[in-house]
Amino acid sequence: MSEAKELDAYLAETAERRLESYKELLRIPSISGLSEHAPDCRRAADWLAADMLAAGIERVEVSETRGHPVVYGDWLHALGAPTMLVYGHYDVQPVDPLELWQRPPFEPFVKDGRMLGRGAADDKGQVHAHVRAAEALLATRGRLPVNVRYLFEGEEESGSPNLESWLLANVGRLAADVVVISDTGFFQGNRPAITLSVRGNMYAQIDVTGPDVDLHSGSYGGAVENTANALARILSELKDRDGIVRIAGFYDEVTPLSAADRRAFAELPFDPDALLAETGVPALAGETGYTVSERRGSRPTLDVNGLWGGFQGERSKTIIPAHAHAKVSCRLVADQDPHVIFGRLRDHVLAVAPPGVRVEVSLIDTALPMSTPADHPAVGAAARAVSAAFGADPLYIHGGGSIPVCAMVREALGAPVVLMGFANPDDNAHAPNESMVLANWERGIRAICCLFDELAATSGLAPPAARA
C-alpha cells in the first residue's frame, strides 16, 4: 500500500475517535479573558500536552508564563530537512450573550455537517487538526518528512500579553524556516484560500477638554469653544470625503500596488451585493481610486471606533460639554509602523485643534502589519497542499484585521509566516453558535499532511544546519 493510501486508511479508521477527541477539547471552557476560567485554561493546556505526547510529538512541555501557559512540543528527526513551527492557541473567546446559543457553548455537537461549539474554528479545531496530522503521519510512516515545533498559547483572545517575552526567552530553541499559522479562514462562499497579509493597527484616544464644568449653552454659547464641535472638527480633518487620510506622511511607508497586485485583487470573486446584504449598509464606501477588495486587503484606513461627550439622554439638556472624547484607530499595511503613525496622528490632531480647547492624544494599542510574498516558496508549498486536499487552487487573500502574533512571531524568529487556515467565513468566530465545517476540518488535516511533504520537496527553505 502506498504512503498516501495508508494515510487515507488510517484517517478513515480513526475518524470517530478523532471527532470524539475534538469534542473533548471543546468541552474545556478555556476562556482566557475571564479569570475564573484560569483553571480551565490550564486544563486545556494539560489536555493538549497529553494529546500531543500520545500523537508521538516529543519534548512536550507545559511552559509557564506570567499568565496562562504555553504548550510546546517538537519532532526534530528529519536531518537536513527544513523546520516548520506551528503556532495556534487553545484559549477561546467569552460566550455571551449565552441566550443566543442553540446549545450551551461548551457542549459541542454536530449538526448539518458542522461542529458547533465555542472554539470549534477559533482556534481549537485547527490546533487539534495539526496534532492529528502529525499523529497520522507518525502512525503510518514512523517519521515526519520535515522537522516540526508546536507552540500553542493560551492568551491569544486576550491580546497575547505574555507571548512576546516567552518567545524572546525561548528563541534559542525555536529555530524554524517557516512559521505556519492556522487561525484564518477561507474566502466568501467557503472557497479555499491562503492569507498573504494581515493589517497592523494603531489605536489611540483623543481627549478634548474645555471649561471646568459643563456650561449653559445659552449663557456661553458663541463665546467659548465647544469641545464636542471641536472634536467633530478634529475628526473630520483626519480623513476626507474621498476616504483619504489627511494625516501628513500617513502613506509614506505604504507600497503602491503593482499592476500584478491589482490584477490579483481584481481576480478575487468578490461580490459587493453580498457585502451590502451582510452588513445592511445602503452603499459601500472607501478610498477613491481603489476597489473594495484593495481597500480591505492592501490599503491603510482610519476609523472612529467610538466617541462621546456631553448630554446623551432623552430629550434635551442645553450645555456646552466640559469634555469630549474619541477612540480612533488606523489599520496599517506594508512598512507602516504603528508608533510612527501615532506620532503623525498626534501632530496632526494638535495642529488642527481649535485654540479654545485643550487636546491630548494617547496611544492605547499597536499591532504591526505582516505580509508574505505570494511567490515565497513556503506559500507555494502551502498552496499545493491545499489544492491537493480540497481539489481547488486556493485564492490568495488579504486579511483586513490584525493578528498581532503574526508579526510578533516573524520578528522573534526571523522566519516567514504562512497563514493556512481552514475556517469557513460564516463560522461565527467570537459570536454565538461558533462552528467549523467538518469537511474543512477533515480536509484541513489532509492538507497539513500534504504540507509536510511539500515543504520537504521545496528548495529554497534553508535546512536547520545551514542556519546554525
Place this chain on the structure above:
Amino acid sequence: MSEAKELDAYLAETAERRLESYKELLRIPSISGLSEHAPDCRRAADWLAADMLAAGIERVEVSETRGHPVVYGDWLHALGAPTMLVYGHYDVQPVDPLELWQRPPFEPFVKDGRMLGRGAADDKGQVHAHVRAAEALLATRGRLPVNVRYLFEGEEESGSPNLESWLLANVGRLAADVVVISDTGFFQGNRPAITLSVRGNMYAQIDVTGPDVDLHSGSYGGAVENTANALARILSELKDRDGIVRIAGFYDEVTPLSAADRRAFAELPFDPDALLAETGVPALAGETGYTVSERRGSRPTLDVNGLWGGFQGERSKTIIPAHAHAKVSCRLVADQDPHVIFGRLRDHVLAVAPPGVRVEVSLIDTALPMSTPADHPAVGAAARAVSAAFGADPLYIHGGGSIPVCAMVREALGAPVVLMGFANPDDNAHAPNESMVLANWERGIRAICCLFDELAATSGLAPPAARA
C-alpha cells in the same frame, strides 16, 4: 409726610416681618420637576394666594392647570391708567447634589448680607418682592397708580408645559399694556441692569445609522462608511473654523447690528479675563467679526450639546459603530423661527451626509427669541425705577439663554415684555447654595414701587380702555 417718606417708613417698620415671610415661602420645597413634591407646589400656590390677599390684591385665585396651579390676582381700580401684568414662578429647581449645600436647601438663613436657600433668587424672592411692593403702596396710599395683574406659575423650572394653554384659555381677562418679569439678573459685579432680549432655541437630534450591528474595523474598515466619522463630518460642516454657521439661510432673519447697537455692546464693562477665570477655558472663541458681548447677546450660534456612538470604555474595541448620535442646538435671535431653522438644519445635514449611511434629524425643543427695544417707553420707565432705587443707571444687557415664557406671554397677550430682574450674577440659581443679595431684594421692592409711578407717568402706554 410725603408719599415717598411714608413708603420708606412703612418698609422700614415691616422689614423684619418681610424677611420672616420671605423665609416662610422658601421653606416650602416646591420642586416642580419631582412628582413627590406636587403637594408642596400646591402648598406654595396656596401660601402665595393667601399672602397676595393679605397684601390687598384682589380676585386672587389658585387656578387649575393639567399640572401645578397658576396663581392669579389683580388690582384694577386705576381708571384710565395702564395695566401691568407681572409674571413670576413659585416653583424651584431640584437641589441635588445635596451634600454641597452649606445648610439644607429648604432651611433658609441669612449670611453675609444674602438670603441662602433654594428659590431665594429664582424666583421666589422676586415674586415675593412684587407682592411686598403692592402691599406697601396699598398700605401707604390705599391705592395703586396703575392697574396690575399677577400671574405666578408653578412649572417654569419644568419648561412651563401647561402655561400656554392656560394663557390662551384666560386671555380674555389678562389684557395688559406691559408685561414685567423679574426672573433675570444684574451684570457682572452686581451692576444694575435691564435685560432687553433673550435668545430663542432650536434643539434637535441627529441619528446616523450604518451597518445592522457594530462591524469589525479590521474586516470592514475602508469598505463601509463609519457612522462616527460620518457624524463628525456632518457636525463639522454645520459651523466653520470662524464660528460662522454654514447652514444655508441660517442668518436670513437676523437683524444686522446697527452702529448704535455696537456702541451699546462696546460700552458694557465686560471683562474677558473674568470670563476666562470663571470658565477655565484657555481662550475665548466665537464668530469672527463680533465681540464676545455681541456674540452672546445678539448673535445666533450652534452648539453640539452631546454626542455618542460606538465604544466608550477603557482601552480598545476595534469596531465600526452601527450608529452614532448628536444633540445639536441653536440659540436664535431677532426673527429667527426655531421651526424654520430646524428645517434648514435638517436639509443641510441631509445634503452633507455621506451616501454610505442613513441620517435622521428630529426636532426636540423650541423657544422663540424675544426682545424689547431699548427705546420702548416701558423700558425707560423701568430704567428710571431701577436708577431711583439703586442709585445707578441700569445697563441694558442681552440674555444669552432662553426664557420661553417671555415670547409665550408676549405672543399670547400682545404686550411688550420688560425684564427687570434683581438677582446677582453669582447667585447660584439652579446650583447648590442659591442666594439673593438682600440689598438687591430690598432695593428691588423699592424699584417695583417706583415702576408703578413711572408707568403711571409714561405716555405711549395705551390705557386699557383704548385696547377694548
